[in-house]
Amino acid sequence: MLEGQFPYTRLRRNRQFAWQRELVAENHLKISDLILPIFLTEGKNTRQKIDNLPDVFRFSIDLAIKQAKIAKDIGIPAIMLFPLVEQNKKTIDGKEAINSKNLICRAVTAIKKAVPEIGIICDVALDPYTTHGHDGVFCQKTNSVLNDETIEVLCKQSLVQAKAGCDIIAPSDMMDGRIMMIRDYLDQNGFQNVGIMSYAIKYASNFYGPFRSAVGSDKNLAKADKKDYQMDFRNAREAIREIALDIEEGADMIIIKPGMPYLDIIRSAKDNFNIPIIAYQVSGEFAMLKYAALNKAIDFNRAYLESLTAFKRAGATSIISYGALEISDLIKGC
Numbered sequence: 151m152l153e154g155q156f157p158y159t160r161l162r163r164n165r166q167f168a169w170q171r172e173l174v175a176e177n178h179l180k181i182s183d184l185i186l187p188i189f190l191t192e193g194k195n196t197r198q199k200i201d202n203l204p205d206v207f208r209f210s211i212d213l214a215i216k217q218a219k220i221a222k223d224i225g226i227p228a229i230m231l232f233p234l235v236e237q238n239k240k241t242i243d244g245k246e247a248i249n250s251k252n253l254i255c256r257a258v259t260a261i262k263k264a265v266p267e268i269g270i271i272c273d274v275a276l277d278p279y280t281t282h283g284h285d286g287v288f289c290q291k292t293n294s295v296l297n298d299e300t301i302e303v304l305c306k307q308s309l310v311q312a313k314a315g316c317d318i319i320a321p322s323d324m325m326d327g328r329i330m331m332i333r334d335y336l337d338q339n340g341f342q343n344v345g346i347m348s349y350a351i352k353y354a355s356n357f358y359g360p361f362r363s364a365v366g367s368d369k370n371l372a373k374a375d376k377k378d379y380q381m382d383f384r385n386a387r388e389a390i391r392e393i394a395l396d397i398e399e400g401a402d403m404i405i406i407k408p409g410m411p412y413l414d415i416i417r418s419a420k421d422n423f424n425i426p427i428i429a430y431q432v433s434g435e436f437a438m439l440k441y442a443a444l445n446k447a448i449d450f451n452r453a454y455l456e457s458l459t460a461f462k463r464a465g466a467t468s469i470i471s472y473g474a475l476e477i478s479d480l481i482k483g484c
């Protein structure tokens with residue numbers, strides 16, 4: 151190397167000006183990368199705050215329609231719906247989940263009619279509907295969720311949601327074999343075109359707290375956990391097996407959840423499988439960003455944009471995030 155030339159390679163050359171950084175940027179967040187979750191509640195013209203989830207609300211169906219319209223107008227391709235089921239409708243078996251006139255089904259039909267251009271994704275699991283807060287049929291004797299019995303109910307839950315007009319079913323229960331059974335059940339009932347976005351990877355995470363208060367499963371669940379069906383956060387190779395099985399069973403897309411602490415899992419999914427990968431930035435992650443910003447530890451907009459872009463860099467195709475509406479102006483400007 152000639153004298154005076156050190157350092158020969160100067161990576162900072164590419165970072166000097168905004169236009170230059172723009173020219174070499176490897177990943178871009180787009181509004182069409184985002185999925186907006188909407189929490190639902192009974193009533194009219196009702197907007198409720200959610201404990202420990204700043205700036206996120208539950209909406210009655212009429213206001214949820216308005217949210218869906220705003221989302222569509224700014225270019226968000228799809229919404230994901232979650233219900234707060236009234237406590238007196240919760241049972242041990244969660245049978246309200248298969249009532250074709252339940253809150254979620256009424257919301258799907260109403261939103262589909264008012265905003266037909268937006269995709270509607272519905273969660274499939276029993277936790278908003280059960281008195282014990284678990285995702286499936288709970289056996290007190292063994293203190294566990296019964297796998298095959300739960301799948302039977304999930305199939306019926308998927309069907310009522312498909313009949314209501316849901317475009318994509320998203321099973322979040324982590325039972326073994328449910329993707330195959332749900333696919334089969336939907337097909338047999340003439341819903342071949344309803345997609346399955348499987349929560350292939352769902353860790354038994356400590357970041358779901360605000361969501362559980364949003365759907366009111368926190369008090370029902372009390373001190374119980376979901377470790378005997380959701381994945382152990384110490385494991386990564388097992389995630390590959392989960393994804394492989396769900397793809398084999400007929401999943402059209404897979405969800406990885408939580409998001410920010412699991413970017414390694416998103417990357418390995420991207421490297422190993424040719425299927426759309428949806429990252430879920432869950433409620434606890436979103437709350438962390440909000441509370442840190444409220445305490446002035448970070449700038450919310452900048453940190454939020456960075457967190458979502460990191461999902462893209464890790465390999466996510468799209469991202470479910472509670473601030474999808476908030477971020478749209480920022481994306482336009484970046």
Ligand code: PBG
Pocket residue numbers: 273275277285322323357358359360361362431432433434
């Ligand atoms: C229901 C479900 C949960 C979430 C999405 N679907 C909670 C859980 O498994 O307890 C969490 C989402 C979030 O925290 O934002 N099975």
